[in-house]
Amino acid sequence: GWDYRKNAQAMLCYPIREGGSVMFLKMYGFWGKYDSGSTSGVSGADNEYHAGISAEFDYEKALMFTVGYSYTWAPDSAEMNFRLTPWGESDNRNYIRTAAQLDDFVWHNESVLKAALDFNLDRYLEFGGLTIGTSFYRGLNLENGDGQATSWELDYYAYYELQSTALKGLSFGIYMGHLRFSDFYGKQDRNDIKCIVGYTYQIF
Numbered sequence: 001g002w003d004y005r006k007n008a009q010a011m012l013c014y015p016i017r018e019g020g021s022v023m024f025l026k027m028y029g030f031w032g033k034y035d036s037g038s039t040s041g042v043s044g045a046d047n048e049y050h051a052g053i054s055a056e057f058d059y060e061k062a063l064m065f066t067v068g069y070s071y072t073w074a075p076d077s078a079e080m081n082f083r084l085t086p087w088g089e090s091d092n093r094n095y096i097r098t099a100a101q102l103d104d105f106v107w108h109n110e111s112v113l114k115a116a117l118d119f120n121l122d123r124y125l126e127f128g129g130l131t132i133g134t135s136f137y138r139g140l141n142l143e144n145g146d147g148q149a150t151s152w153e154l155d156y157y158a159y160y161e162l163q164s165t166a167l168k169g170l171s172f173g174i175y176m177g178h179l180r181f182s183d184f185y186g187k188q189d190r191n192d193i194k195c196i197v198g199y200t201y202q203i204f
Helices: none
Strands: 005-018 021-034 048-059 063-073 111-120 130-143 148-161 170-181 190-199
Touching: none
Parallel strands: none
Antiparallel strands: 005 021, 021 048, 048 063, 063 111, 111 130, 130 148, 148 170, 170 190
């Protein structure tokens, strides 16, 4: 980002296969630093970084269990800034190992633990295409001015995609999230429900 910020990031993924199951070990690292000046509004900028790791165990495409951990150091941003410009969506947050539905959990000095469970119910139902899941996030040691705060989030969802008939590719999803902070200045408690309808059509 010219005269605003420099960022760099890397993602590594290593699969371990055993029969019909596989475990993915994923590691993500991000570095950023503001350019001192009027555009960024920062002088004497510090190096900022975010690092995360996760293990995703996929049992025969029927059950996915995920655990993850991450840590953020962002003294100038307060909440880590992944953007390269002070406007627009000039960022990529897709690799964050512990991002949730309502918060990315990337506040300064924050450590995050994640646990998630997803079920593909195809083998248990006469019809296929139904997946349900839940995930829990626990944030610790968020810098809060004169002290430290904590947070947690609980998400759960149900997703169904038609597997046959003329409407094959039509999907429905409902995603619910509950986010809570312990007296934190940066964000308020909130709940969220999203309903998403999609359609996929193969051309080639």
